[in-house]
Amino acid sequence: MLTERNLKALPKLGDVDKGEIELTAVEEVLDGMSRFHTDVRFKCIFPGGGTGSFQIRWNANSAVSDGAVFLPIINGKVAVVKQWRPTMGRWTYEVPRGFGEALDKAKVNGQYGQIKIADLPLNNLFRELGEEVKKGAEVSSIVFLGNVAENTGTHTAMPSFYIVNFKVDEDVLEQRLKGAEEGIKVQLWTIDKVKSELGGKLNDLHTIGAVALALKHMSELPR
Numbered sequence: 001m002l003t004e005r006n007l008k009a010l011p012k013l014g015d016v017d018k019g020e021i022e023l024t025a026v027e028e029v030l031d032g033m034s035r036f037h038t039d040v041r042f043k044c045i046f047p048g049g050g051t052g053s054f055q056i057r058w059n060a061n062s063a064v065s066d067g068a069v070f071l072p073i074i075n076g077k078v079a080v081v082k083q084w085r086p087t088m089g090r091w092t093y094e095v096p097r098g099f100g101e102a103l104d105k106a107k108v109n110g111q112y113g114q115i116k117i118a119d120l121p122l123n124n125l126f127r128e129l130g131e132e133v134k135k136g137a138e139v140s141s142i143v144f145l146g147n148v149a150e151n152t153g154t155h156t157a158m159p160s161f162y163i164v165n166f167k168v169d170e171d172v173l174e175q176r177l178k179g180a181e182e183g184i185k186v187q188l189w190t191i192d193k194v195k196s197e198l199g200g201k202l203n204d205l206h207t208i209g210a211v212a213l214a215l216k217h218m219s220e221l222p223r
Helices: 123-129 133-136 170-178 189-197 206-221
Strands: 024-031 036-043 051-059 068-074 079-084 090-092 137-147 162-167 184-189
Touching: 068 206, 079 189, 090 206, 137 206, 162 206, 184 189, 189 206
Parallel strands: 068 162
Antiparallel strands: 024 036, 036 051, 068 079, 079 090, 079 184, 137 162
16 A cells, blocks of 8 residues: 555564563545645554554655755855745744655666766755756765654654855855845845754754754855
């Protein structure tokens, strides 16, 4: 059932004899929003012998990738995107994220090295930074930070996290930041400002996770 929907398999269904919740059968598939995610309700046995249901969410196309979160560094500063989130009913400040082919499974001109931003298999992540920025951008480094579980209580997703360091022509960048699309605005922050806003303006877990992982790689961050 998961394979038919291009969703990744669970590594284990659980063993109640070992104190685990054991999934025994598919009860219902809720894929009305399958463009974004699919929920599956399983019949299960709980430790102690009780039976019931357990619902799990898969990201769309998770057999290919759980998506990725980027900490983009443009001309020595961290790019933060201000955008309206209907789920929150307010503006948020985030680093870009999205879905696509897993970068660590893709060939980018046969190597990582110097590449054009348009060659990135996860190019859709950078739509938030604008076409004007992408057109002339030169990537100097891509650092894989690890995979982080999105929500271990409800979700199978473990997105990949990256630092991407690149340069953009200053004139092009200025044009982009002045002419941001309605509802989207890119801001360039120093790493000190980023750290000072953790738990403040930066309060979504993807962004906080990206910053926390990135701080382990200080040599890759702007000073």
